[in-house]
Amino acid sequence: MVERPAGKRHARPGPDRPEDDRAGADEADAGRPVTLRDVAGEAGVSLATASRALSEGPRSVRADLRGRVFDAAAKLHYLPKASARSAVRDGSRIVSLVVSDLEDPYFSSIATGVIDAAARDGLRVIVDITRREPRREAEVIEQAAAQRSRALIFVGSRYGGKDVTARLVDELTAFERSGGRVVLVSQSGLPFDTIVPDNRPSAAALARTLVDIGYRRFAVLGHSPQSVGSSERLDGFIDGLRMLGIEVPESRILRGEDGFDSGYRMAETLVEDGLGDTELVFAVSDTLALGAMAALRARGVSTPERVGVAGYGGTSIGPYRPADQVTTVQFALRETGAQAYGLAVRSRADGERSVVSLPATIVVRGSTPGIVRD
Amino acid sequence: MVERPAGKRHARPGPDRPEDDRAGADEADAGRPVTLRDVAGEAGVSLATASRALSEGPRSVRADLRGRVFDAAAKLHYLPKASARSAVRDGSRIVSLVVSDLEDPYFSSIATGVIDAAARDGLRVIVDITRREPRREAEVIEQAAAQRSRALIFVGSRYGGKDVTARLVDELTAFERSGGRVVLVSQSGLPFDTIVPDNRPSAAALARTLVDIGYRRFAVLGHSPQSVGSSERLDGFIDGLRMLGIEVPESRILRGEDGFDSGYRMAETLVEDGLGDTELVFAVSDTLALGAMAALRARGVSTPERVGVAGYGGTSIGPYRPADQVTTVQFALRETGAQAYGLAVRSRADGERSVVSLPATIVVRGSTPGIVRD
DNA sequence: CTGTTAGCGCGTTCAA
């Protein structure tokens, strides 16, 4: 299974080899990977000295020797083998990041934040994609443990049942036993460091903003109550309006799946049932909002002129015409990734858990030009 | 720098410890990572036997012992330490993937393909983001070599000068010396396995398709000639038309930067200079095409009715109205990632290089309804 | 400040 020619293992001259072979260093270059021993030999020092010279730590090695070692390393193209390092140092310089779908801009932005932040520390990131399959999740958590990843950052909420979640907690706990740290993003209520979007307050803030620019009569498109996040946004929005003395009639609150088509259908229903005096449609996701916008136009309701549209998420903003750009609530996703990494590597007391909430920004765009009231 | 309490290293009882401690296995569980030795002890066999029992290879171990070892491993939650494995087996079960920008759907789709394909082999993928900075590129290639990554998949074309490219080749070659394989995606002409989009033929195919559905008079928006890919698409499109006996007048060929705004400006210029009998605007990227579409409308040119618009790339397709969905050339990006991985791990003769070209699909959408001619 | 030595946790020889 290993392709290395047998019998070569002992071929390397021991430490007792003659010292006049400095000229022979080039010839021995035949394929065999360069080790620290080669560098030490080339520089005429011991392994320990070579190791110390090349290590980051406090320099306890004479400058000239240090220089010779560096030269030798450069000449031989020496690269310290990471696995050998972590064999003795313990803990690899790797972080594991688990997402359900890397093609979703939400996740790829967070991933970017994690990777960039880790790179600043010289760490690298293994990205795993699970598609929310519990089996796959278990697999990657186990692999991360085997790899002795310094941390495991798990992004995305799970809609699974109690037992599925319990099992996940077990697996993550097992990972922690292997010496790593766990950070959850978007998944709240579990006994690990956590970063969650503050759905409710931010949806309420959006409501206030919309009222500020003149909207008074609203319709709301929600989706699956299974999704904790989307319910929170719906509630937050409605509560936010209520605080301002505005009620959304029950007949103007629709629920369906997530997705463009679902938004389209819900908006169609809305129009068929009679839009009445509705001035703005809020959808709990941007995709839903875009679908609604398309349906409104298809049904002859001009938007944003007759009815404004607002969404939530801030991820699916293409370079389209201003009137098609949806007002939304946006999260600093790259920063979120960076924060998750920060949580993962910060020192903390044993058993201490942090919960940080993701700050949001209200982004007002072409889809809600506002209404001038007098 | 290492937090492990000093002095614990030699605390573990040697192989000469009494054998009646089976009941004590649980109590000794205090934090220390479980090693193969623990498993062997628990199962009452030697390390070698435990190792063989747990290894995938040809089973040369009695069934009952095998069972005992498995039970012990499960009981102790044993996870073989990857770094120790690759210390002796050589070669880690890790692949490095280098992209310039993971938030770009082009790259995140390819990454998804690579990660999924690797997962099927039980390999995991480290993703590095370089933002096209040569220094960062050099860094991650070096880290990948230190990590002994099995392969390095480098995605995206470089627009750097000759010397920058030469240095990149050197670094990648050094990586190969470290025992890994190199696969390039979108970067052609370098001495490694390569996957490239067939820009020219696919642009020509798009041209044929557009002629098929009735278009005869074209304008073309290109961008920076530094980008090899975009020039090829431009040439391919124009040549494709020429084969059908259609010439694009030089005055209808514009060049600028890439991006929405650039497309917008170029289309403005086009309108100001007189659109004439132009029936379709082809832009060498989707983003450019969307910008052009916006500008046309802003200038009162109805699209797709008066002028159709086509783009290239197929990545920036949001869930918008049909009329805003741009006809384009689309690549199977996930599949490309999977192919790149396949190239990376396939066995091949020494020095053999493959070049595979990325198959494209012409996607006709709302922005080019066609023209009925009689 | 330097060199010698002892492992890290595994897979894999070589005898038995």
Place this chain on the structure above:
DNA sequence: TTGAACGCGCTAACAG
């Protein structure tokens, strides 16, 4: 088939 011993490449302890 099994076990003892070796070594992968490296860092950390211990002497000099």
